[in-house]
Amino acid sequence: FYKKFKKDLEQAEKAMPNIKVEGLPSDETCDKCKAPMIIKVGRFGMFLACSAYPDCENTRELExxxxxxxxxxxxxxxxxxxxxxxxxxxxxxxxxxxxxxxxxxxxxxxxxxxxxxxxxDQLLEEKCPKCESQLVIKQGRFGEFTACSSYPTCKYVKLKSTGVSCPKDGGDIVERKTRRNIPFFGCSNYPECDFTLWKRPLAEACPKCKREYLVEKTTKRHGRQVFCDNDECDYIRSEELAAV
Structure with a gap:
């Protein structure tokens, strides 16, 4: 088997074209020098390259x-x-x-x-606070978000505010997401301020210990619960979920 296979392999090496080097013909022409474009194989798949290389180094994505x-x-x-x-x-x-x-x-x-x-992208009238460019609504993997239209020069992303002030430095507590799309809440002045919460904060002071905010959580067993996250305070109340 191997002797016949080796003979066929040697013949194929001589007869078959080297696609990586020679490429395959295409119907496209180079928009720079008008020479025929050929199909080549690169690191990230097939692409079009000018047959006049190296005199012309024009390349294009293969549609x-x-x-x-x-x-x-x-x-x-x-x-x-x-x-x-x-x-x-x-x-x-x-x-x-x-x-x-x-x-x-x-x-x-x-x-x-x-x-x-x-x-x-949906262009907004609101300006980017970092570079004064217009903000746009973009659609990403996890839904819509608002970012600067000058990306990647400016990488500003507008985060959703909770309306609660950070107890550490007075910054705005905003909604963020982990790499696994798990929501959490942190100070808008990160990384200068590392304050974070896993439960959504509410702009309501605790009536018992006077903490500046309360937090909420929703479970199947207890429904929506609003409570104080101060370890020394036991304030908690249950609320009915709004009908959808």
Missing amino acids: TTEPSQDEEAENCENCGKPMVVKRGRFGQFLACSGYPDCKTTRKIIATKEGLSAAKP
């Missing part, structure tokens, strides 16, 4: 024919041309077919229903 997850085709919100699915270093994403004239891209995110295209 896939894989359809969008949506029933209707996605159109670019900036130029109106169809969006196409491409594969980059960090996975698939949507890009405008008008590239390089239009460089609009959109994430493809995983949801409970499967893969779907992220909504276009």
Whole structure:
């Protein structure tokens, strides 16, 4: 078996083209020098490269024919041309077919229903407190969030305020999430202030020990409970859950 296999292998090495070096022909032409583009294999998959290399080093993403997850085709919100699915270093994403004239891209995110295209960024009138650029509503893996439109130059992300002041430095206690999407609450002045809570704080002083805030938790057995997290205070009250 091996003798025949070795003979076939040697013949294949001589006859088969080296795709990594020679590439495969394509119908695309280079937009810089008009030479034919060839398909090559790189570290992150296949891509288009100019056949005139090294005189021309132009490369492009290889467009896939894989359809969008949506029933209707996605159109670019900036130029109106169809969006196409491409594969980059960090996975698939949507890009405008008008590239390089239009460089609009959109994430493809995983949801409970499967893969779907992220909504276009929604521009807000509110300004970024760090760089004065406009804030935008973005859609991420765990839902919508508000961030600076100048990302990645500015990485400001607006966090949801609880309306409660931090007992350590007077900062605003905001809602945060761990890497596993578990919510917790901490001071907006982090890392200068490391105050955190696992239960949602309420802007209500404890009537017993006068602590500046109360916290709440909801369980199947006891429903919604509001209590003081001061270890030396036993204040607690139960409240009925609002009908959905």
